[in-house]
Amino acid sequence: KLVVCVSRWVDHRGAVLMLDCMGISLTIPPGALESTRRELISLTLVWDLNDGPKLTEKQGLVSPVVHCGPHGLTLKRPCTLTYKHCAFEPTLVSTWTSETHLFGDKKWRMLCKKRDADRQCSFLGDECIVRLNHFSLYTSIMTAEDGGVVRKWLQMVPFAYALRDGRFYEVRVYLLNNTPCALQFARYKEGELGGRQCNAEKLLLFEGDGSNLKLELTTLCEGWTNTDAPKEDVQFVQLWHNLCPYASFCFQRDNPTVSDISLTIAGQCTWPSDAQNSSRPGSSRSTMPSSEKDPNSSQMGTPLLGLPGPRVPRIPHPLRMKLQMLLDARSTLGNDWRAFAGKLNLDHCIRWLETQPSPMAILLDRFEEEGRTVQDLGCLLYQMERLDAAATVTDHL
Secondary structure: OOEEEEEEEEOOOOEEEEEOOOOEEEEEOOOOOOOOOOEEEEEEEEOOOOOOOOOOOOEEEOOOEEEEEOOOOEEEEEEEEEEEOOEOOHHHEEEEEEOOOOOOOOOEEEEEEOOOOOOOEEEEOOEEEEEEEEOOEEEEEEEOOOOOOOEEEEEEEEEEOOOOOOOEEEEEEEEEEOOHHHHHHHHHHHHHOOOEEOOOOEEEEEEOOOOEEEEEEEEEOOOEEEOOOOEEEEOHHHHHOOOOOEEEEEEEEOOOOOOOOOEEEEEEEEOOOOOOOOOOOOOOEEEEEEOOOOOOOOOOOOOOOOOOOOOOOOOOHHHHHHHHHHHHOOOOOOOOHHHHHHHOOOHHHHHHHOOOOOHHHHHHHHHHHOOOOHHHHHHHHHHOOOHHHHHHHHHHO
């Protein structure tokens, strides 16, 4: 079973367990355990795609499967489990549990939903917060109401091997839940085979209406030929149930003097031809431009830094100008725009950003597109130990 796990000994003083880069944490308050008791507490992300609940087409998986252990441990005070979700309408999300061991057969049932009076579950923005009195397996599901439309955020992420002297090249575009752990799962799978993420992820608002997602190669630079079909359909159920599918595009080098490749892949939702209302309007659409070059070269092409639709500014213009002036300048400690890029999981774009007039301007655009606030910006700068920039943000609040 493929899992990511952290564990530590905990006593009556409590503790916090976190899975780095996964957006998952478990907070055990003081007094949750008896003063004479000491337990080895574990927090586990389950990457086995067969361990989730059996879903209908009206149900979409919007979060990871998380295990808190030891299984069945009862606490004197409730602890708090936090993990990310990708639902567009959090009011339609519910948390499910399986009162079974991590390696046993699962028996999933609904534990709580946002509208419950006991407030055992909270769904704030992109986070699920669950208050637990005992440990087991947990995940979150979004369910369509009668006649209603449900949507969730997907991320389209391209991977490839380094561009070498051979004639053939392949780009694989993964369609994932927009959660940190889904992206890390794809990076892990590709890393085992030598693949690397070759451009930044692109977000797509995907509608749970039964539509498949069509990926189409729309442009390709000279010197290369597409060797297979330029279009590929990704099935609705694979996307809605978060089975981490990908589409593959293969290319042949026609000109041996060409040293790089540039291409554009567009994604569009399509209603299945055998379904009713085949001309149904209003499907989600997104275009993913991708310039792909050798990841080991000095140029990475144009990273995908945009959300669908227009950007809504959240950072005042005067503040943006001050932050660009402070962070575009290189710091000997490295806590400049490069560290900011790392906080946004865009380390792979640094070499491309170095070629831009203002790397920080692009990164602030990305920060806004993720829906973060000016307060979040101040906290992030404080974590980078840029107290001057953090104070500048505070002055504008």
